[in-house]
Amino acid sequence: MNIGDVASKSGLPAKTIRYYEEIGLVCPPRGENGYRSFGEDELHKLAFLGRARALGFSIEDCRILLALYEDDGRESAQVKKVAEDHLKRIEEKIAQLQSMRSTLKHLVSSCAGDNRPNCPILNDLARD
Amino acid sequence: MNIGDVASKSGLPAKTIRYYEEIGLVCPPRGENGYRSFGEDELHKLAFLGRARALGFSIEDCRILLALYEDDGRESAQVKKVAEDHLKRIEEKIAQLQSMRSTLKHLVSSCAGDNRPNCPILNDLARD
DNA sequence: GTTGACCTTCCAGTAACTGGAAGCACTATC
DNA sequence: GATAGTGCTTCCAGTTACTGGAAGGTCAAC
Numbered sequence: 199m200n201i202g203d204v205a206s207k208s209g210l211p212a213k214t215i216r217y218y219e220e221i222g223l224v225c226p227p228r229g230e231n232g233y234r235s236f237g238e239d240e241l242h243k244l245a246f247l248g249r250a251r252a253l254g255f256s257i258e259d260c261r262i263l264l265a266l267y268e269d270d271g272r273e274s275a276q277v278k279k280v281a282e283d284h285l286k287r288i289e290e291k292i293a294q295l296q297s298m299r300s301t302l303k304h305l306v307s308s309c310a311g312d313n314r315p316n317c318p319i320l321n322d323l324a325r326d
Numbered sequence: 327m328n329i330g331d332v333a334s335k336s337g338l339p340a341k342t343i344r345y346y347e348e349i350g351l352v353c354p355p356r357g358e359n360g361y362r363s364f365g366e367d368e369l370h371k372l373a374f375l376g377r378a379r380a381l382g383f384s385i386e387d388c389r390i391l392l393a394l395y396e397d398d399g400r401e402s403a404q405v406k407k408v409a410e411d412h413l414k415r416i417e418e419k420i421a422q423l424q425s426m427r428s429t430l431k432h433l434v435s436s437c438a439g440d441n442r443p444n445c446p447i448l449n450d451l452a453r454d
Numbered sequence: 455g456t457t458g459a460c461c462t463t464c465c466a467g468t469a470a471c472t473g474g475a476a477g478c479a480c481t482a483t484c
Numbered sequence: 485g486a487t488a489g490t491g492c493t494t495c496c497a498g499t500t501a502c503t504g505g506a507a508g509g510t511c512a513a514c
Contacts, residue, residue, distance in 0.1 A: 199356060201460085203513065249448065249451050250451050251501090252474075254423070254426045263448070266448065273442065273443065274443065274445040275439045275440055277445045278447065279439075281430060281433060281437070282434055283426065289427060291423055295423070298380075298381050299420065306413055310401055310402050312401065312402055313402075313403065314401065316402060317402040317405045328491075330492080342472090344471075362492085384469080385469075400485095
């Protein structure tokens with residue numbers, strides 16, 4: 199398979215796949231013409247990476263998860279730890295965004311949004 | 327005031343203030359010794375920026391908000407638009423993170439987290 | 455043989471800082 | 485007056501995970 203094939207099958211852009219090769223997440227062999235030649239295993243890996251990224255795991259987490267996936271001697275506790283840490287970071291991020299949302303909602307609803315200059319949003323940002 | 331003073335008063339790191347000057351958000355005059363010399367107005371601006379950033383506004387949004395703040399002819403509708411667009415983006419982000427959280431929570435709870443290799447998290451990432 | 459799609463590499467840019475090095479400036483102390 | 489310590493300056497590089505684009509080689513079809 200050429201890169202375009204695995205791109206459409208994995209859902210990842212070709213650019214991203216080249217990038218993943220550059221940083222060592224995958225290393226497809228090359229054909230005579232210099233084209234990357236992907237097998238089912240590489241496609242499987244890329245799909246794995248796509249799903250992990252879709253769950254918000256960082257590239258470094260993905261690297262670890264992939265290594266654990268390929269390590270028969272892994273302990274599920276290692277995987278769980280990575281996922282739990284990530285979950286915790288996500289929950290912190292959600293809390294932070296919810297706090298912003300709450301403040302913003304309040305500000306937006308208090309602003310007339312008309313053609314006059316007075317604005318509670320700016321007043322709040324400029325408060326002393 | 328030197329940069330260290332406005333840094334502690336505004337809560338922004340000195341590095342960040344220099345960066346804000348570099349991108350034209352503030353432009354404090356310089357003293358004889360080449361040091362940046364901040365007045366109350368610059369401090370006020372920096373505090374404004376700090377609060378806007380804390381609400382998650384992008385630097386470009388901050389630039390717009392600051393310009394509106396300093397424009398007596400502004401219409402509150404302009405400010406409200408910026409805030410509403412930002413609020414919408416935040417809500418989308420929250421929804422995305424909540425979806426990740428939901429999946430992750432489920433996966434984490436289904437993983438034994440022991441010394442055995444079998445792991446539902448990896449199974450899910452590797453599913454066909 | 456030429457068009458068009460697909461592949462290659464390389465370089466630059468994104469957002470918003472942050473860390474660190476090298477080197478002045480200022481203040482306090484001996 | 486020398487020195488130490490802190491604070492200021494600029495400049496360069498690195499962060500995250502790609503993404504866009506240019507210049508050019510390859511392949512299949514007509």
